[in-house]
Amino acid sequence: MTISFILISYVYTMVVHFTAALFTAYIVYTAKPWAVSALFPWHPVLMTVSFALLMFEAITVFSAHSSFIPLASRPYKAKVHWILQTLAAAFGGAGFAVIFVSKNLNHKQHFVTWHGIFGLITIIYVAVQCLAGTVVMNPAWIQSIKLAQLKLYHATSGLCLYTLACTTLVLGLYSNWFMRNVRGTSWYACMGVVAILILAVMNQIVTAYQTKQQITKQNATKSWKK
Numbered sequence: 001m002t003i004s005f006i007l008i009s010y011v012y013t014m015v016v017h018f019t020a021a022l023f024t025a026y027i028v029y030t031a032k033p034w035a036v037s038a039l040f041p042w043h044p045v046l047m048t049v050s051f052a053l054l055m056f057e058a059i060t061v062f063s064a065h066s067s068f069i070p071l072a073s074r075p076y077k078a079k080v081h082w083i084l085q086t087l088a089a090a091f092g093g094a095g096f097a098v099i100f101v102s103k104n105l106n107h108k109q110h111f112v113t114w115h116g117i118f119g120l121i122t123i124i125y126v127a128v129q130c131l132a133g134t135v136v137m138n139p140a141w142i143q144s145i146k147l148a149q150l151k152l153y154h155a156t157s158g159l160c161l162y163t164l165a166c167t168t169l170v171l172g173l174y175s176n177w178f179m180r181n182v183r184g185t186s187w188y189a190c191m192g193v194v195a196i197l198i199l200a201v202m203n204q205i206v207t208a209y210q211t212k213q214q215i216t217k218q219n220a221t222k223s224w225k226k
Ligand code: HEM
Pocket: 043, 044, 047, 048, 051, 096, 099, 100, 103, 109, 110, 111, 112, 113, 114, 115, 116, 117, 118, 119, 120, 122, 123, 165, 166, 168, 169, 172, 173, 175, 176, 177, 178
């Protein structure tokens, strides 16, 4: 590994984590849930902490280039991953409860916007993905599927979930509430952040599993030639 490669990796790591943290702080600052007595502002806050911060960190913990604990062992990273994902699911569940109760209190209809419908699907998907994650942690439960295959399915499904969550986030940025509070360059910057998050996750998962598949193919070719 050359010095310049290490330096570029380090800068990239700092940029993505800083971007995720800054975006979360910006949404908290914009919503100011402490300043009003209404429930609603907690919804964007809890959802952003859940998906842009906790879930993003939970996925990138495995990244070769942008893990915040690059020197930790794989089992340790797996432990950090499930702890962060559990927290992300808890924050997501709380964010969902907040908007649901808030709409009930204001006698508003449920799941009538694209954001609301995508949000509902995202929350259900999170629950399913968490359950599937417990199977990956206990591979003996399903003996007909190899652990490597289970991991591949879990990662692919995780990528689909994160893409869905980012789509919901983008639809949230298009909501009347957000567009009333944030305009111009700041609004475009928020869109840019969500694009960075999804690209970082896509790049990580696709690269990791492509490399693994190439190694498996090379090994298969070698043993076939022997
Ligand atoms: C991935 C993260 C998010 C999820 C899963 C999510 C989920 C949801 C759901 C399910 C509803 C509809 C609840 C109902 O109709 O009973 C909703 C409503 C709402 N959300 Fe989110 N949300 C997310 C992020 C955000 C963000 C970041 C913002 C603001 C920037 C936001 C703003 C709103 C607004 C204004 C409403 C009320 C209007 C509507 O129903 O579309 N959400 N959200």
